[in-house]
Amino acid sequence: MSIAFSAWPAELAARYRAKGYWLDLPMTHILQEQMRQRPEAPAILCGERSFSYAQLDTLSDSLAAALHQQGLRTHDTALVQLPNQAEFFITYLALLKLGVAPVNALFSHQRLELLAYARQIQPRLVIGSTQHSLFANGDFLNELRDVAPSLHAVMLEASEGAQLPASCLRLADCLAAPAEGYTPTPTSADQVAFFQLSGGSTGTPKLIPRTHNDYYYSVRRSVEICQLSPETRFLCALPAGHNYTMSSPGVLGVFVAGGTVIMARDPEPLNCFALIERHQVNWVPLVPPAVALWLKEAPSHRARLSSLKVIQVGGANFAEALARRVPAELGCQLQQVFGMAEGLVNYTRLDDEPERIFTTQGCPMSPDDEIRVMDVDGQPVPQGQPGMLATRGPYTFRGYYQSPEHNAQVFDAEGFYYSGDLVEQDAQGYLRVVGRVKDQINRGGEKIAAAEVENLLLQHPGITHAAVVAMPDELMGEKSCACVVASDSALKPAALRKYLRAQGVAEFKLPDRFQFLEQLPLTAVGKIDKQRLRNALQASSSEQR
Template sequence: MSDFLKHCTPWPEALAGEYRRKGYWRGQTFSALLDERAEQYGERLAVVSGQTRWRYRDLAAEADRLARGFSALGIGPKDRVVVQLPNCAEFFAVIFALFRMGALPVFALPAHRKLEISYFCQHAEAVAYIIAGQHGGFDYRNLASEVKAVSPGLQHVLVLGDAGPFTALHDLPDGTLPAPPEASDVAFFQLSGGSTGTPKLIPRTHDDYIYSLRGSAEICQLSPESVYLCVLPAGHNFALSSPGSLGVFYAGGTVVLSNNSSPDHVFPLIAAERVSVTALVPPLVPVWLDAAASLKPDLSSLKVVQVGGARFNSEMAARLVRELGCTLQQVFGMAEGLVNYTRYDDSDALVLHTQGRPISPDDEICVVDDEDQPLPAGEVGHLLTRGPYTIHGYYRAAEHNARSFTADGFYRTGDLVRQTAEGYLVVEGRAKDQINRGGEKISAEEVEHLLLAHQGVADVAIVAMPDAFLGEKSCAFVIRRDASLRAVELNAYLRKLGIAAYKIPDRIEFADAFPKTGVGKVSKKILRQIIEQRLLVASQSG
């Protein structure tokens, strides 16, 4: 067994055999998928990115050119390649080129910097790093120089645009392709979205990921007529596969890319390209709704707006449906596997108040208490899952795997959920976000959603802060829409809602922005550190 395979946890043979027998895993690779779509839909539009408009045959041809170039440089099967590109057509050509030759992309995000990229290169033992020369006012070539200096195994830096001292993607030599990968092989690495520590690498196979694409495309009723607007980072799991760009390619539709989520930019794009579906994270929704009310854009082609990445406030969900006049689809998933969707024919209650049900009838869901004992439907507990597209271990993370997976292969998601009688999940928060205030348990996410409904609040994050008497108290970090908003007003607002007094934040701190993790989520770890430091300074000065 190779060193690489030793660091990847395979599915147990019995489960893998069952998934194949049931037709979930069909032995198709991403390279074969693209070739098939190029044959079926060669003249149809696949990707729109600024002035670039590629048909399916164009995408396949560019992926083939790049694969031959990568091979000529000495990049081979199972070699890891960190890919950090913005939302551009070349992103897909690059990853399909790597899929074609059996090399493994590691999906970094544009916001990552030296700490994260160096870790990815070192931990994955990457041989190449692919970047844009400049994007968003940042020079990634300088970053690459810093990363290369501390990553001895990194042999190549490949650049989209002006390459400077490195190798340009548009000027690669021509080589010969190696034998194609097997569908059971690892295809790429996604990044874990945890709120603490450096992101773990998530190995996904061709078999398991393509099944999730197929299931997502069917649930989302995608077709060759579907036009998907990608405004979230293209390499993020939500934007890639739920159903995301790859799900749209699976269906033969068109992906429209934007690096700007501002309504001023995307509304004209929706009208011009007749976008039918897009995906947003909750903070973008009120921005889009407010802009739509004032700009009166032509959004007549937009049929579905997906919202995921965090639990979506039910009042904002109702407002989206009412004001945009389109279908809302809630999405709750994770890069490790499990994805849940509300369905288009679900009742309003399910769409507005749940985060959906799983893709597969063989997605196993367990909601357990702190001792791993199953809880009855309707009770809040820890979500454990196992299924045909959920991993059984992170890459090179034995100690973390021992904590994150049960002995029989269930993944501990870290989410607190309750399951309805219909089998739908309602996300109540993260286990780490639970605040124990003198024995009274507070779900941070519950209070966050209440505060988000206040018209003066743009965003909020609640964390625990130390208290000598109660052990923990709660602190709400709030980003205001209205600069005159005061903490006393928010406390009065919460009291008026009738929530238990212990749930009202003990302290409110106003902020201009929140610190983020490497995958773009709010870093509650840093917020906890901030409030602890402020309390320490206050105690010393007092």
């Protein structure tokens, strides 16, 4: 049985096919094309290892065949959590070939997030790494089985000789096994290929079904705009599972172009500078906090960066002052990106005037991206005025997975998705992001759902009220502050962070600051007035500067 999802209306689907956006090809076609054109070209460099496109094809066939022998079938689902290494993309390609739809959890995600994903998709397969503490023994696997009785097979990436929990497969063994004539069975192009993760503004992580047709178009169009080629040498330093890293144009875009991906464990400047120099990297996507760190270290390492041609910046608002420094101090072109895992992607173009690149987040990449900027009454705002972003198009989804109530809140009757972003649009269609309607904190590109942390804090016996809000930060863009009313006057921030860690919260979601208050401000209808809290924090931050 195929995975249920909200499909595009027939008339729009027909339009997208007629215009050549949707090719009705599964994304396995990406690798097939490179096998036809340049099978021996390097696809991934990972540490001292090099993988050609032919090796990616062989290894992903082996893994798909091994999983098929374990009973995995088309339309099954998988929960995957792997670090930034070649195995992440080999696994992704293998699951595409097998027709199994994965959720790719970030390596920073912990128990809370993984259990939530497992509850939603009921995976038959889990693939993890013993580099992560959750998979160091079998305890967490037992928890997964409790919430997902559908779980049939577990595969772990582990160092040679490491002891695995009982009945777990070793990823390396499956990659080494011959495929023995395995024939891929991808899902049809109009079906779910995998699930992307929403940053979310509610306590429950939401999943985004992405079909082969819509995602493959997004990648191909990104390659055209960004002008990738077989000469592209792309540094993958951001989390591999991020939509930005995968498809804007991302690693999949590099594969479409026949270029080479160089894996980095994270965007730490000195390690990345060494990889750039060694492999003559010419294309790097970053988030604003990473750019700030690179700018700090670049003066004494400028010669090592001579191969760089483009640095993309996305994932969070990028301060104009920092944007203007990139060409001069890093010696390459800046491209701004404003996109979302739900679909819409905007780019500044490589031939745009510098002023447009420094001051906007780009314009939509597809001629059929429909954009509306609306006021709170659902009416269009005048050009250049801020309003809520609403969009639909050939690669913007039509509904979160199994979330009818939330979908009713974020989609209008015409199928336009309200992202929660506040934007201004100029006469040329370029967008400038000026804020956000959603109750969400964007901490250097990592999205924190305030309600999720609040709900956990309110479970603490010493807390009576809690509100988590954003506070401005020069490096991260935003950090989080937990404003709490405590019944226990001895309660300290360190104890609350320890408590949240014990609940399995990812480190980036831990509040950067705790503000203890006698009471929380309320609106006229009795709701917590978060705007007043934000204003107070911003005023406090301004006074400190």
